[in-house]
Amino acid sequence: MWIGSLLKRFPELVAELAPAAHGGLRERRGGGAVGGTTAPVRLHVSDALRDITDGVVELEEAVRERLGLRSVPPAPVPVRLRRIAGLLERVAADPVLAAHVEDETRRMAARCARTLGDPEQLVRLPGRCPACDSVSLRAFPERAEVRCVNPACKGHDTEAEAEVAS
Numbered sequence: 001m002w003i004g005s006l007l008k009r010f011p012e013l014v015a016e017l018a019p020a021a022h023g024g025l026r027e028r029r030g031g032g033a034v035g036g037t038t039a040p041v042r043l044h045v046s047d048a049l050r051d052i053t054d055g056v057v058e059l060e061e062a063v064r065e066r067l068g069l070r071s072v073p074p075a076p077v078p079v080r081l082r083r084i085a086g087l088l089e090r091v092a093a094d095p096v097l098a099a100h101v102e103d104e105t106r107r108m109a110a111r112c113a114r115t116l117g118d119p120e121q122l123v124r125l126p127g128r129c130p131a132c133d134s135v136s137l138r139a140f141p142e143r144a145e146v147r148c149v150n151p152a153c154k155g156h157d158t159e160a161e162a163e164v165a166s
Contacts, residue, residue: 002105003085009112017045048115052108066097
């Protein structure tokens with residue numbers, strides 16, 4: 001799921017970094033810009049791109065090493081993600097590796113979504129909060145967290161998590 005999210009959203013992140021097509025920069029003799037403007041450098045987007053790119057490269061190397069596979073030539077992030085996705089059946093056979101792949105892809109997908117301005121997705125859970133007995137338990141998959149979202153609930157963090165975890 002997280003690899004699919006990254007495959008879909010990573011190109012959007014790259015596009016977010018690129019300057020807008022309108023208002024290109026023209027040069028005049030002697031230097032300096034004339035007419036039009038370019039968008040300012042968006043460092044948070046650049047940082048996210050670098051973090052995700054480095055993370056995908058390191059993840060692919062770790063997966064291939066753990067599975068005893070030979071290294072492969074460098075490739076763009078989407079290609080690397082598809083190669084990792086192609087190994088998921090073998091990854092699933094190793095619980096430690098599977099957990100690592102899930103954690104890392106979740107982290108990178110969340111970073112991509114936050115950088116693009118997406119709010120974190122909530123999942124409504126069945127059952128009642130053990131602290132306040134309301135039906136307001138929610139899962140935050142990007143954080144791997146469960147909490148009661150009832151503002152009146154006094155124990156809406158740890159008690160709900162402990163109850164759902166057990």
